[in-house]
Amino acid sequence: MGIFEGGREFVRRDARVVERRVFAAVFEGADPAGVVDALRGYRNADGGFGHGLEPDKRCPDSTALDVETAFDILLAAGARDEQLIGGACDWLQSIATPEGAVSLASPAIEGYPRAEHMSEWTYVPGLNPTAGLVGRLHELGFEHPWRDQAAEWCKAELTKGLPTEGHALLETLHFLEHQPDVDLDQIRDWLPKVSFYRADAADPSYGVTPLHFAPAPDSVWRQLFSDAQIEAHLDRLVADQQSDGGWAITWEPPSAAATLEYRGIVTVDALRTLQAYGRLPLD
Structure with a gap:
């Protein structure tokens, strides 16, 4: 086979x-519309996504990690649904910090089975997932006030330097892909310093x-x-x-x-x- x-x-x-x-x-x-239909089963009334769309936590509540997974699914299939994306952005705006940053998850996951790594660190707003969500919205061609506010937060955060953790750097590059004047040499030189980067x-x-x-x-x-x-x-x-x-x-x-x-x-x-x-x- x-x-x-x-x-x-x-x-x-x-x-x-x-x-x-x-x-x-x-x-x-x-037809990619079938992908949108399947995603609707994971959508909550608040506009976010949950119900283990990202399978490492079995929580029905909306999380930014599940929203990111929904965006990835839409992009993979070449699908788009204004209502689903817009509702998810409204939800992200509702849970963001005053500056626009969001966290991967929330303590709501603690009431349900979850992988060991899904712990308190996922409750802290950061470039992972904020930068990745902004980048995916650019790729989807979807404008929203939260996207613009979060982008400004990401720019300010990156003045402190690139992330030192591999997943956060991956999320950051989703964002930087849609920004001008990116220093490729800086990123190339930075990669060996990053944890969880598997070069070999x-x-x-x-x-x-x-x-x-x-x-x-x-x-x-x-x-x-x-x-x-x-x-x-x-x-x-x-x-x-x-x-x-x-x-x-x-x-x-x-x-x-x-x-x-x-x-x-x-x-x-x-x-x-x-x-x-x-x-x-x-x-």
Whole structure:
């Protein structure tokens, strides 16, 4: 069974409806409106998203992490819904600091099963996720007063320097992608100093890799990495496909169901990245 066929079977067998809808939109020409329909099941009356859309916490309450996941799903499928995006922005504005920053989650998650890393640090407003949300809204082409206010907060925060943690840097680059006069050399020199950055494709540990920063060859940040780095990580991505057709994860979600849900997410992401780089024969 080939890479694509194996991944397709895993998604069809074990992934959630929303990932199956994304897969169908990306690889089978399905109407992206089906992705929007699937997302509606995770939307709350306050306009935010919850219900474990991001599977590491099983909390029904809205979190910025779930909103970011919803935006990623829309972008992956090439879908757009003004009501969903606008409602999510209104909710973000309602929970933001006076300056516009938001946190990944809130203490509401403590009443529900959650991964060990979903703890107090996720309650602190920061570039992760504020910068990433602003960048995604730019990519979606959606204007909103919260987006503009949060962008100004991000600019002020970045005068203190780039983040020293890999996920926060990844979120920051989503923001900087839509800003003028970005210093690529500064970012390239900064990467080795960042925690959870996995530069070596042979390193099996948890972290963000060059393919997270540049999931397609036309990504703005592709020029941060050599051809050899990208090819090595693509080889590793191919090699990491499991015997059941899906890709594994390198952390512990709160349940077996959450593990399968996250495997569905990373499997669709892996197939999209391999396709973008011309490494996915459509069996």
